[in-house]
Amino acid sequence: MTIADQLPVLPIILPLVLAPFAILLRNGRAAHVFAVVVCGAAFAFCAMLLARVTAEGVISYALGDWAPPIGIEYRVDLANALVMLLVSGVATLAAAFSYASIRTEIDDRQLPLFYAAFMICMTGLLGVTVTGDAFNVFVFLEISSLSTYALVALGARVDRRALTAAFNYLVMGTLGATFFVIGLGLIYQATGTLNMADIRAQLSAGPPGAMPNSMVEAAFAFILVGMGLKAAAFPMHLWMPNAYAYAPSAVSAFIAAASTKVAVYVLIRFTFTIFGSDFDFIDAMLTYVLTPIALAGMFFASIVAVFQEDVKRMLAYSSVGQIGYMLLGISFGTEAGLQASLIHIFNHGLMKSALFMAVACVMLRLGVHTCSGFHGLTKRMPFTAAAFIFSGLSLVGVPLTVGFVSKWYLLQAAFDAGRPWAGFLIVASSLIAVVYVGRVIELILLRDPPSEGLLANDVDGNPVREAPLSMLIPMWVLVGANIYFGLRTDLTAEIAGRAAAALMGGAQ
Amino acid sequence: MRDEHLILRVVMKVLFAPIILFAFYVQFHGDYGPGGGFQAGVIFAVAFILHGLIYGVAATKRAMPQGVLSALMSIGLLLYTGTGALTMLLGRNLLAYDALAPNSTHHAGQHWGILIVEFGVGMTVAATMLTIFYHFSSREPEIRDEDW
Amino acid sequence: MDPLQFIxxxxxxxxxxxxxxxxxxxxxxxxxxIKKIIxxxxxxxxxxxxxxxxGKITxxxxxxxxTAHQEKLFGHGESHERESHDGEGHGGGHGDQSHGPEAAGHESDDGHGEDASTDHAAEPLHAGASNDAAALTAGAGEAPHGAPGDIHAGAPNPPDALTGGDPATTEALGLTINPDLVEPIYSNPLPHVLILTAIVVGVATTAVGLALAVRIREAYGTIEEDELEDADxxxxxxVADPRDREPPPGGKGERPDGPPRGAKLAGDRLSTRLGRGGAS
Known part of the structure; x- marks a missing residue:
């Protein structure tokens, strides 16, 4: 048995086994290097996994040699390989990025613990994505959530509101996870199995009219609410702006890109792989529940973002709006819509992470993440400013960036699905994004840096310098990815297209 | 002043060893009946928590220092995940404990695997429970970073 | 249907x-x-x-x-390749015949309540005899498992009890080897295993939540949500009045009155740095 056979499990087991070593290292610098290496290895495995799935198709891995549906199965297809690549890639870059930023925000002695929690968080998110067992999703989801609560609370040293933000996140996240578990219990009671493919088979089999019964529908409702809470879908997003705003900067850059996207992925997986749009109630749900949620999120959250004084909060609200785009793609219930959603999950991860990294650079030098720190940034921190502008344009959806690709496919899907009005609404809400991104870009480009007051100098009282290379390089790798995948649209679009076809294929 | 709790202290002294013994019983009997690492770990920690409640946390910390607990936590987790990973090194899937005793006709590897994993779980749980107890009981009004 | 009976x-x-x-x-x-956590x-x-x-079956x-049941069920311990989760260490593992009798004797010897019901599997279960579930269903006219809405309604049989009723699973387990077997009836262990995991997760969540509450108490001096909001x-x-919370619409700069928020944060940050005495 070679390494290739173990590929599905390696990105999960490697950080999980090695995270305790980070605690034993007791040295922040060493733990940082260690975390980057481990996350990088996980990323390499995920890339190999994606390559292999692209070439050979679905990979199934039976844990402990217990064959599915009895044992836990890891099942990798294109959809989760793509999400895994995003999560591990952003984790690697965020880990590399984090050191200079995080050590000014938390105590040095906490650094090994921080990196251990970081790795476990990544493990959890990857595990949620890779597993083919419904209950395993819950376990990994809680692994990642618990470490995320701790990571968010670490921001308390800079701003004590991180504590209340983490507490609210914990309450909401636990409610969401418990709703999810209730849904799983109902599914298990109805089908007698927890393997996703097997649930699907059990739901499709049986005498006509036996499935889905009201129990299965209730199960789906619980799962929808649970994952909606975890994904911060519009009316359930209240935990998110504070959690993202007051978490340590590097943590925001990672969880904003990864954690909600994984929850959206789980929603896709349950909607299409397990239930499938051939069930009437799924169709009704997509049309009458998910579409309003998506549209409301796109508009309300974006409008709220316009009025935020704190750039991190603004980006968090913008994330709620962007989750709306993903849900809108799902709500079309078509292959094109699903493809657009998957593309946007990937692309939004790239742009949001880059934006939060730029804010982290400002935070490092000026000690603030409000708009006032961005005045005349081009004159003080040109590379950071340029990174913010490029990824901000990507968020708006300017051509040649990934944001444009997302919006383009989303628009196409809207017109294909016979909902041209949705297309117009997408454009309209993008215009709101122009306002909130443009507001900050105007400050960066057109204002003069303050010449007096606290923000005239950096936190140590010296003239403001550019962020260190260790932060600039990961940030610009992400900005580069924003542009690269904006030009090479065929890469993501093809993978997402095939993944969407496979997901919808499960429905027939 | 300590004499005020004479009964508690005597009862504690009598109970301490049986609780630990019971923890090990639950730990290793978990292979055959109800029990296992999680329950055993909690019971094990209970003995020390009881000790801390009656003799004071400082005394318990002398008996079981925080540094040891941190190491136990990490090592337990390593045992737990390492056993699973070991089966990969032995050429089977993750957690395929049969690889530990490939020639056995009656799945002795499963026996060994579960035994080691549960031991790791017990270690981690006991250390974590005690750590949580230490941290909650010995917090100072002002935040000291090493406590967090 | 009698509505009262239904309820x-x-x-x-x-x-x-x-x-x-x-x-x-x-x-x-x-x-x-704290009440929230409760x-x-x-x-x-x-x-x-x-x-x-x-998971409970009446x-x-x-x-x-x-050991006796196992021999009755499978003939001999090695005849099956796979064992379900629940059988781990008892079925496949327990097939170790030399250990079997010893273990069984051990079980019946010990006097702990939690084991009392396990070694007399054929006996009907009495309330309080099993770990958790018995108290819930003992005395019930009908097992919850058989409630309408459950596609596997009907009298539970042993394979169902073990696998949650999935016929494919039942077959894979080889549990139909001896269809004459009617005893013992097992409760479905899988939900219990799952919920054991969920309980562990719940304990961890509670611990993190309480730790955060302690930290919040230290940072704010209160754990009442409205007081926390006022403090922020x-x-x-x-001002504590929430109506004044929103900054002026479209305001890009700082509020004219009071120190700018950014400055306050920067001040915190500076004091943090100074307090650490050049640890960075």
């Missing part, structure tokens, strides 16, 4: 629903952070009870093979 038959669901609502109400309505725990516990009750016992508002805007 009584599903009493485990009513317990679940009532507890769940109490928990949710506590989480939402109480401002005290509510969260009640909410989670209701789900645990729900899971446990769906007359079923804890799923632990005794006062720190940010100098």
């Amino acid at each position: 009584i038959d599903r009493y485990n669901y009513w317990i679940f629903i009532v507890l769940m609502m109490i928990g949710l109400y506590t989480v939402i309505a109480r401002g005290n952070l 509510g969260l725990n009640i909410f989670q516990t209701s789900v645990f009870i729900y899971y446990i009750s769906i 007359g079923g016992t804890a799923p632990i093979y005794t 508002n006062i720190a940010e805007f100098g």
